[in-house]
Amino acid sequence: MPDILPFLKSLLSVAGLSGDEAPAAGLIAEKWRPLVDEVHLSRVGSLHGLRKGSGNSPRPSIMIAAHMDGIGMRVSKIVDGFLHITNIGGIDLRVLPGAEMTVHATSGKEMPAVVVLPPARFLPESAGDGFPGIEHLLVDTGLLPREVARQVRVGDLVSFANEPLELAGGVISGHTVDNRASVAALTVCLEELQNKMHTWDVWAVATVQEEVSLLGAYSSAFALRPQVAIVLDAGFASGPGASGWQAFPMGKGVGLCIGPNMHPFLHKKLKELADRLEIPWYLDITPTDSGTDAFAVQITAEGIPTALMELPIRYMHTPVESVAVKDIERVGHLLAEFVASLEADFVDTIIWE
Amino acid sequence: MPTFGNAQLKLLERLCNVIAVSGDEGEVRRIVLEEVKPYADEVKVDALGSVLATRLGRTKNRMRVMLDAHMDEVGFMIVAADGDGIYCFETVGGINVRHLVGKQVFVGRQRMPAVIGAKPVHLMDAEESTKKVPLESLRIDLGPAGKAQVGDRAGFATQFRRVGPSMMAKAIDDRIGVATLIELFRQAPSNIDLCAAFSVQEEIGLRGAKVAAQYFDPDLAIAVDSTPANDLPLHDGSENTTYNTKLGLGPAIYIADGSTLHDPRLVRFLQATAEAEGIPYQFRQPGGGGTDSGAIQRSLTGIPTVSVSVPHRYTHSPVSIARVDDWKNTINLLHAALKHMTRELIAVR
Numbered sequence: 001m002p003d004i005l006p007f008l009k010s011l012l013s014v015a016g017l018s019g020d021e022a023p024a025a026g027l028i029a030e031k032w033r034p035l036v037d038e039v040h041l042s043r044v045g046s047l048h049g050l051r052k053g054s055g056n057s058p059r060p061s062i063m064i065a066a067h068m069d070g071i072g073m074r075v076s077k078i079v080d081g082f083l084h085i086t087n088i089g090g091i092d093l094r095v096l097p098g099a100e101m102t103v104h105a106t107s108g109k110e111m112p113a114v115v116v117l118p119p120a121r122f123l124p125e126s127a128g129d130g131f132p133g134i135e136h137l138l139v140d141t142g143l144l145p146r147e148v149a150r151q152v153r154v155g156d157l158v159s160f161a162n163e164p165l166e167l168a169g170g171v172i173s174g175h176t177v178d179n180r181a182s183v184a185a186l187t188v189c190l191e192e193l194q195n196k197m198h199t200w201d202v203w204a205v206a207t208v209q210e211e212v213s214l215l216g217a218y219s220s221a222f223a224l225r226p227q228v229a230i231v232l233d234a235g236f237a238s239g240p241g242a243s244g245w246q247a248f249p250m251g252k253g254v255g256l257c258i259g260p261n262m263h264p265f266l267h268k269k270l271k272e273l274a275d276r277l278e279i280p281w282y283l284d285i286t287p288t289d290s291g292t293d294a295f296a297v298q299i300t301a302e303g304i305p306t307a308l309m310e311l312p313i314r315y316m317h318t319p320v321e322s323v324a325v326k327d328i329e330r331v332g333h334l335l336a337e338f339v340a341s342l343e344a345d346f347v348d349t350i351i352w353e
Numbered sequence: 354m355p356t357f358g359n360a361q362l363k364l365l366e367r368l369c370n371v372i373a374v375s376g377d378e379g380e381v382r383r384i385v386l387e388e389v390k391p392y393a394d395e396v397k398v399d400a401l402g403s404v405l406a407t408r409l410g411r412t413k414n415r416m417r418v419m420l421d422a423h424m425d426e427v428g429f430m431i432v433a434a435d436g437d438g439i440y441c442f443e444t445v446g447g448i449n450v451r452h453l454v455g456k457q458v459f460v461g462r463q464r465m466p467a468v469i470g471a472k473p474v475h476l477m478d479a480e481e482s483t484k485k486v487p488l489e490s491l492r493i494d495l496g497p498a499g500k501a502q503v504g505d506r507a508g509f510a511t512q513f514r515r516v517g518p519s520m521m522a523k524a525i526d527d528r529i530g531v532a533t534l535i536e537l538f539r540q541a542p543s544n545i546d547l548c549a550a551f552s553v554q555e556e557i558g559l560r561g562a563k564v565a566a567q568y569f570d571p572d573l574a575i576a577v578d579s580t581p582a583n584d585l586p587l588h589d590g591s592e593n594t595t596y597n598t599k600l601g602l603g604p605a606i607y608i609a610d611g612s613t614l615h616d617p618r619l620v621r622f623l624q625a626t627a628e629a630e631g632i633p634y635q636f637r638q639p640g641g642g643g644t645d646s647g648a649i650q651r652s653l654t655g656i657p658t659v660s661v662s663v664p665h666r667y668t669h670s671p672v673s674i675a676r677v678d679d680w681k682n683t684i685n686l687l688h689a690a691l692k693h694m695t696r697e698l699i700a701v702r
Binding site: 123 | 435437438439449451452454455456457466467468471472473474475476482483484486490491492494495496497499500510514516517518519520521583585587588589593601671672674
């Protein structure tokens with residue numbers, strides 16, 4: 001099996017914030033092009049890769065979608081060379097003070113910068129002993145105010161700058177592991193499919209704007225109108241700060257989700273297949289809304305039978321999100337085997353018990 | 354004026370990128386020894402681990418002038434294993450725990466990569482997400498196969514960068530002082546005996562400087578450190594009157610801090626030297642805080658002492674910012690001051 005780590009590390013080294021996914025889309029398109037029959041961008045920037053099946057036309061299709069956007073910030077105001085910021089997606093403010101950032105300036109320059117938590121005496125008393133709101137954080141580029149004024153504009157993107165770090169025991173840590181790890185898993189699937197027969201068409205999709213609106217999932221599901229969809233996203237791994245029923249051990253298997261966003265029949269099939277292949281998995285429960293692209297895909301057009309697989313990651317929505325490479329390979333393998341197992345009439349077998 | 358350019362910046366980069374948490378200064382000590390040995394008449398590593406280097410002048414009736422810069426930085430110590438490559442840690446030195454969540458660190462002499470993670474924001478209620486994360490609930494995570502030892506030090510993984518007129522790095526406090534001393538030692542004027550103390554454990558109580566002063570017994574001393582520049586805009590747009598120092602205004606001369614009334618003769622002399630040489634300078638706003646000067650001044654029978662600092666923003670955090678010109682002007686000011694020093698300066702009438 002080809003090593004997925006270099007590709008994942010390259011994905012974790014670019015910004016690609018929600019609404020500006022092009023840097024990630026470019027890398028993914030380059031990686032997928034030799035693995036699929038066609039690659040194109042949707043009207044809103046999601047990446048679609050089609051791998052044609054061997055069945056008779058018109059063939060049914062399965063869409064496997066993973067969002068490629070990341071959370072970040074943008075410039076909201078410039079004061080004396082310091083940047084004020086606003087969030088893109090669900091940023092945990094508490095990871096920001098002292099975080100290394102890149103300011104993607106209107107001038108075209110990528111500027112190293114750091115997030116500043118001003119001393120308490122510089123903040124209103126309402127900020128208290130807790131954590132001040134994002135409006136009180138500053139970003140410092142180290143440049144002189146006139147240089148900042150020349151190059152930066154309100155609206156410019158600010159992304160996490162830290163490079164990915166390999167931790168001991170096959171774990172990779174960085175920003176946007178949620179959800180580039182899933183993109184890597186989808187890529188593993190495409191690589192495995194090179195040596196497999198499959199009847200169905202496969203749409204590999206890297207969606208945009210999951211972190212803010214699920215725009216990519218809605219629009220790609222509508223455009224491609226697959227018969228079946230599997231959504232890949234990051235779930236919670238147990239570890240410091242995360243325990244209880246929502247968290248699962250990292251590196252010990254993949255999450256197969258149940259709940260109203262997921263079709264129970266697809267879940268059953270995935271579960272049976274995982275058992276047959278001896279791929280460790282755990283039951284991931286989402287009682288109402290999974291908070292993922294699965295929600296959007298499920299309710300698109302006339303409704304699409306949808307499954308959700310999750311990769312357990314630690315420290316979600318911090319710049320040190322961590323994932324076990326083994327789990328990525330497991331998801332990729334399970335997906336490829338599932339695709340290969342689809343018979344021409346599989347859709348007709350999908351039933352409500 | 355001393356030479357200043359890429360070689361000096363490269364030296365500072367090396368110094369900032371290594372980790373030397375108070376009590377474990379070996380990585381910086383190694384660089385210091387390598388850099389000062391060729392120029393030193395005498396070098397020793399003292400009982401606490403400080404590097405004490407002497408370079409003798411050539412004129413008659415020379416003064417012994419001690420320059421001090423501390424080698425240590427704030428950081429962490431591993432205190433207990435939590436299993437699965439995850440460790441509890443304590444802070445060493447004054448660290449604001451608000452700077453720790455989501456940071457990359459290196460652990461131990463082998464610089465094992467690790468991260469300080471946090472509970473996902475999704476798993477918190479609204480109130481919890483507005484509170485600071487207490488140290489007790491933070492962990493250093495080396496990965497499932499990671500093995501650290503209790504007692505290992507850890508530090509921020511930040512790498513030095515040049516950005517326009519600035520430098521971004523961890524531990525500018527006080528590697529910029531260490532680099533300054535190395536440069537002054539290499540380019541020392543001949544009218545004095547230069548006693549360079551690269552001291553340990555400043556961040557946890559000025560320990561190395563105290564015994565260094567007692568060893569050198571100098572005629573006067575200058576602590577070379579890096580002081581916060583709190584020159585940020587205020588939330589309501591009003592004037593910031595408690596900035597301590599400002600970036601870009603040159604070396605900061607101390608008048609009074611929390612532990613020391615700096616020798617007024619030396620303060621005036623530094624000011625006069627800067628004026629005469631046309632070197633920009635600023636006075637650090639009198640107030641709290643302190644440097645090794647506090648320990649040095651009260652050593653032996655009392656030592657006339659002053660502090661000069663390169664200003665930097667975001668002290669004791671993963672990324673500090675200082676200006677190249679402030680550093681260059683600090684070296685220039687100290688070099689000019691050393692060159693023009695005479696016994697008159699501290700004569701008791």
